[in-house]
Amino acid sequence: MIAALSTSPGCSPGSAGDDGRMEWTFTGEVIEWRGPAPYLFVAMTAEDSEDLKEEARGLTYWGQVPVRVTIGDTRFTTALFPKDGRYLVPVKVAVQRAEAIGEGAVVEVALRLNGERRE
Numbered sequence: 001m002i003a004a005l006s007t008s009p010g011c012s013p014g015s016a017g018d019d020g021r022m023e024w025t026f027t028g029e030v031i032e033w034r035g036p037a038p039y040l041f042v043a044m045t046a047e048d049s050e051d052l053k054e055e056a057r058g059l060t061y062w063g064q065v066p067v068r069v070t071i072g073d074t075r076f077t078t079a080l081f082p083k084d085g086r087y088l089v090p091v092k093v094a095v096q097r098a099e100a101i102g103e104g105a106v107v108e109v110a111l112r113l114n115g116e117r118r119e
Helices: 046-055 091-101
Strands: 012-016 020-034 038-043 065-071 073-085 088-089 106-113
Touching: 020 046, 038 073, 046 088, 073 091
Parallel strands: none
Antiparallel strands: 012 020, 020 038, 020 106, 038 088, 065 073, 065 106, 073 088
């Protein structure tokens, strides 16, 4: 179960970046969600998740959305995972190590959709 989610009131709803693609920036707490193995995630707000879902039409596969993410100085690609009306940003082990991130840390996340729409 996801608990203790926090998002900064100053989160930036989807806004166009330099390349014209939408970008979402928010601050959230790193949480653990246990599936087949423990993983760390940062949850988007429900509002941002809804906006992103609309922008990602044609990119979504099996409910997941491919994105490019920046946390600290680390950039990586991943797929957002839907959970309880929000998207979760998986925080890869390499990112956890590079940014010294653990469960309970509060991080700033910037993400953009990754890929071209499929019609």
